[in-house]
Amino acid sequence: xxxxxxxxxxxxxxxxxxxxxxxxxxxxxxxWMLNTALQPESGxxxxxxxxxxxxxxxxxxxxxxxxxxxxTSLLVSLGAVAICLLIAAPAAYGLARFGLRGSxxxxxxxxxxxxxxxxxxxxxxxxxxVDLGLVNxxxxxxxxxxxLGIPFSIVLMRSxxxxxxxxxxxxxxxDGAGPVRTFVRVVLPMSRNSxxxxxxxxxxxxxSDFMFALTLNTTDDVKPITLGIYQYIGxxxxxxxxxMAASVLSAVPAAILLVLAQKYIAAGITGGSVK
Amino acid sequence: MTTSTATAPAxxxxxxxxxxxxxxxxxxxxxxWGFVAPAVVFMxxxxxxxxxxxxxxxxxxYTPKTFFTGEAxxxxxDNWAGVxxxxxxxxxxxxxxxxxxxxxLGQFCIGLALAVxxxxxxxxxxxLRSLILLPWLVPMVVSGxxxxxxxxxxxxxxxxxxxxxxxxxxxxxxTSPDLALLSVVLVNIWIGIPFNMVILYGGLQxxxxxxxxxxxxxxxxxxxxxxxxxxxxxxxVITVVLVLGFMSxxxxxxxxxxxxxxxxxxxxxxxxxxxxxxSFVQLDFGAGAVVGNVLILISAVFAVFYLRANRxxxx
Numbered sequence: 001x002x003x004x005x006x007x008x009x010x011x012x013x014x015x016x017x018x019x020x021x022x023x024x025x026x027x028x029x030x031x032w033m034l035n036t037a038l039q040p041e042s043g044x045x046x047x048x049x050x051x052x053x054x055x056x057x058x059x060x061x062x063x064x065x066x067x068x069x070x071x072t073s074l075l076v077s078l079g080a081v082a083i084c085l086l087i088a089a090p091a092a093y094g095l096a097r098f099g100l101r102g103s104x105x106x107x108x109x110x111x112x113x114x115x116x117x118x119x120x121x122x123x124x125x126x127x128x129x130v131d132l133g134l135v136n137x138x139x140x141x142x143x144x145x146x147x148l149g150i151p152f153s154i155v156l157m158r159s160x161x162x163x164x165x166x167x168x169x170x171x172x173x174x175d176g177a178g179p180v181r182t183f184v185r186v187v188l189p190m191s192r193n194s195x196x197x198x199x200x201x202x203x204x205x206x207x208s209d210f211m212f213a214l215t216l217n218t219t220d221d222v223k224p225i226t227l228g229i230y231q232y233i234g235x236x237x238x239x240x241x242x243x244m245a246a247s248v249l250s251a252v253p254a255a256i257l258l259v260l261a262q263k264y265i266a267a268g269i270t271g272g273s274v275k
Numbered sequence: 276m277t278t279s280t281a282t283a284p285a286x287x288x289x290x291x292x293x294x295x296x297x298x299x300x301x302x303x304x305x306x307x308w309g310f311v312a313p314a315v316v317f318m319x320x321x322x323x324x325x326x327x328x329x330x331x332x333x334x335x336x337y338t339p340k341t342f343f344t345g346e347a348x349x350x351x352x353d354n355w356a357g358v359x360x361x362x363x364x365x366x367x368x369x370x371x372x373x374x375x376x377x378x379x380l381g382q383f384c385i386g387l388a389l390a391v392x393x394x395x396x397x398x399x400x401x402x403l404r405s406l407i408l409l410p411w412l413v414p415m416v417v418s419g420x421x422x423x424x425x426x427x428x429x430x431x432x433x434x435x436x437x438x439x440x441x442x443x444x445x446x447x448x449x450t451s452p453d454l455a456l457l458s459v460v461l462v463n464i465w466i467g468i469p470f471n472m473v474i475l476y477g478g479l480q481x482x483x484x485x486x487x488x489x490x491x492x493x494x495x496x497x498x499x500x501x502x503x504x505x506x507x508x509x510x511x512v513i514t515v516v517l518v519l520g521f522m523s524x525x526x527x528x529x530x531x532x533x534x535x536x537x538x539x540x541x542x543x544x545x546x547x548x549x550x551x552x553x554s555f556v557q558l559d560f561g562a563g564a565v566v567g568n569v570l571i572l573i574s575a576v577f578a579v580f581y582l583r584a585n586r587x588x589x590x
Contacts, residue, residue, distance in 0.1 A: 015397035022389065023403050026410060026468065032432060033421045046430045087313045094310030106315060108582075113322040115578045117526035119550045120567040123560060124325035124332065130342060147321040154314060179306050208414035210529040215555055226416045230533060233420055240424055247417045254412035262405050265412075269473045 030251070037062075037248050040241025047240075058241035059249075066246040069228035072138075073207055073250075076224055079142035080206035081199050084149040088198065092157035093187055097169070107158070113151045121147070122215040129216055136221045144212040149202030156201075156268065160194035161187065197264040200257060207253055225250045326571065332564035339558040347561070354561040363541060363549065364566065371545040371573075374460055375524045381464035382520060383513075386471025391501070393472070394479045404476070411469035419533025422462045423449065426534075452542035455535050459543050463530055471516055478512030479505070518581040522574055546570045 036042065038051035040058030095103050125144060126135070134140030164187065172182040188195065213227040223231075229246050258265060336350040358364050393404045410418065425431050426448040438444030448458040482505065490500045506513075528547040531537060537544040537552065544552075546566055554563025 012397040015392075015395060016399050016403075019392070019397070019400060019403040022392075023406055026407050026465070029418070029421050029425060029465070030409060030413065032425055036424060046435055047432060049432075087317050090310040091314030094307060098307040098310070100304075100307060100311065103311075106311065109318060109322075111582070112578060113318055115522050115574045115581070116322050116326065117547065117550075117567065117570050117574060119526060119528055119547050120329055120571055121321065121325040123550060123554050123563050123567050124328035125321070126554070127328070127332070127560065128324075144321070147317070150314065150317060151322075179303075179310070183310070204412060208416075210414065210416040210532075214532075215551070226414050226529075229420060230416055233423070243420065244424065247421060250417050251413045254414075255409065258405065258409060258412055265405075265408065269408075269470065 033244050033247050033251070036240055037242075037244035040239075040245070042241060058245040061239075061242040062245035062249060065242065066225060066228050066232070066249065069223050069225045070249060072222060073224040073226070076138060076141050076145060076222070077203050077206040079138065080145035080149065081202045083142055083146035084153055084202040085195065085199055087146070088150050088153035089157060089188065089191075089195065090183065092154050093161050093183055095154070096158045096161035096164075107155075110151045110154050118148075118211045119215075122211055125212075126215055134216075136217050136219050138222055141212060141216055141222055141224075142206075144216055145206035145209050146202070148205035148209060149198070152201060152205075153198035156198050157191060157194045160191055164190055193264070193267070196261070197268045200261055200264050201268045204254065204257065329564045329567050329571070332560055333568055335561050335564075337558065337560040341558075341560075350561070354565045358553075358562050358565040363544065366541060367544045367546050367549040367566070368569075370456055370543060371525060371547070373456060374463070374527070374543075374545055375521060377457075377460040378463040378467060378524050379517060379520050381460070382467030382471045383517060385464065386468050386516075387475050389468065389472045390475035390479055391505070393476055404472075407472065408469045410466060415466065415527075415529040416533045418466055419462065419530045422465075423534055426458055426462075449535055450539055452540045455539060455542045459531060459534055462534060463524065463527070466530065467520060467524070471520065474516045474519075475509065475512060478509045481512075482508050514580070518577055521577050522581070525573060525577075526570060546573075 032047075035049070035051055036047050037058050038055055039047055040055055040061070042048070091106075094100065095107055121144075129135045129140055132140075134143070168186060168190070169182055172186045177185065207224075208226065209224070210226040210230065213222075213224045214230070217223065217227070225246070229243065229250060232243050232246060332347075333354050334349055334351065335347040336353065337347050341347050389407070393400055425433050428434060428445060428447045428450055431448070433448070434444050434446055437446065447454060449455050486504060486508075487500065490504055495503075526547050527545070528551055531543050531545060531548050532551070535543045537548040546569060550563045550566045550570065552563075553566060554560045
């Protein structure tokens with residue numbers, strides 16, 4: 001069915017209908033999450049297919065129980081994005097431009113890092129974090145979460161920066177700009193799109209992180225929303241309404257980003273993995 | 276300004292640098308390394324070091340007391356022997372295999388079907404295609420918890436639906452040791468479909484439309500066109516999507532912890548969850564490191580596939 005055959009408008013709308021059906025099946029669990037969140041009274045009982053009214057008590061309970069964890073997630077993720085871009089953007093430029101000895105080895109290493117299982121990293125990292133006093137710290141978790149985005153960002157931005165015309169950079173250098181100035185004034189503005197895509201993914205990776213949150217924290221001091229919800233179901237078995245409300249809240253950034261930054265997301269998924 | 280021709284490949288650039296030495300040139304090189312060095316140091320600390328440390332740890336004896344005393348004496352191959360003699364390791368290895376193979380098969384086939392479906396232009400295809408991404412963007416641990424509610428034996432919506440249509444209701448999806456692994460695989464297929472679809476769709480878009488016109492002029496059937504035109508041309512992308520899928524699936528932890536915590540009766544324990552259990556629940560980091568090393572070894576074998584695929588892709 002791959003061949004685009006000339007079709008009548010009626011058949012094309014048939015495809016739309018089929019596509020809608022697929023979408024409904026794929027998004028059903030997310031609908032059910034919202035639906036359950038709006039029926040906080042259901043507790044451990046069966047949930048009605050459609051909420052009766054707009055009962056937001058599950059949400060207000062979720063906000064009072066989990067609001068702090070959402071803020072923690074936001075703070076940690078923004079920190080991780082900052083660390084990630086600060087480290088990855090110059091590296092991407094250096095690897096794309098300077099023809100340094102060993103550049104190829106470094107790019108190769110970046111690809112390799114994407115294959116190291118996170119739990120293996122956590123296993124060793126926890127012990128070092130204990131020695132360094134980074135367990136249960138915001139900065140420690142930001143650093144670990146930044147590691148989720150750095151290799152991806154280097155690969156993505158490098159493949160973009162390679163395509164910046166050499167003349168543009170030479171012109172800046174002839175004007176007397178040093179490498180740092182050229183990078184900040186010329187290269188970064190031109191790489192805006194790949195910067196946004198990298199930052200977006202670094203944010204999503206960090207926001208979704210559960211493993212580092214689980215392993216690098218032993219107290220309640222630094223608890224992102226993913227860990228908060230996970231421990232919530234342990235403690236509130238009968239209270240599915242507010243668990244689901246918290247889940248809805250945790251999915252909001254993803255939904256917003258998908259609507260606002262759809263083209264960057266599509267570019268990131270293909271660019272970061274295939275190139 | 277010889278080095279300003281920075282687009283030249285690495286060997287040429289270093290050759291000019293050697294020919295014209297001088298303090299200015301050296302300073303320039305150092306400044307250039309300044310761009311790359313932080314990333315190199317970071318990756319050595321967060322990827323290189325854990326790899327080495329895990330190997331060392333697998334020969335050390337960790338106990339809950341280690342974190343007070345700081346003592347983890349070397350104990351030869353005790354950890355390795357202990358892990359390999361434990362029946363749970365073999366089980367976890369098998370579960371990992373089934374989980375990975377089952378997930379990849381389902382994600383890939385459905386993802387490919389959807390990619391082909393969306394490759395035909397129809398009204399709203401773009402909007403529908405991007406909305407399907409949503410499940411992939413929700414934190415995995417959250418998806419797991421939502422599914423845990425859906426699959427609940429007594430009050431989950433799946434069983435009430437099956438009841439209504441007269442199929443076997445009251446199925447213990449997550450609480451029966453015989454079914455739990457299958458359920459976890461099904462949920463992970465749902466999670467992976469969007470990713471597979473997007474990458475394969477990207478690959479399909481790269482195939483020139485003229486080829487299809489030529490095929491239809493030759494009177495090739497749709498199935499034949501798919502088999503002898505689409506599939507071969509899509510092969511590099513297929514390899515990449517499968518290898519990337521493998522590497523992210525084999526190490527999965529979030530989803531299983533959220534759905535079953537490795538249970539019931541260790542029926543969904545994989546190498547990833549076993550590493551976690553050993554290290555962070557029983558605080559036997561030596562045993563955790565052994566399982567982790569096995570996981571790395573498996574990933575490394577597939578890393579070779581990945582790099583070969585990448586190379587053919589690049590050329």
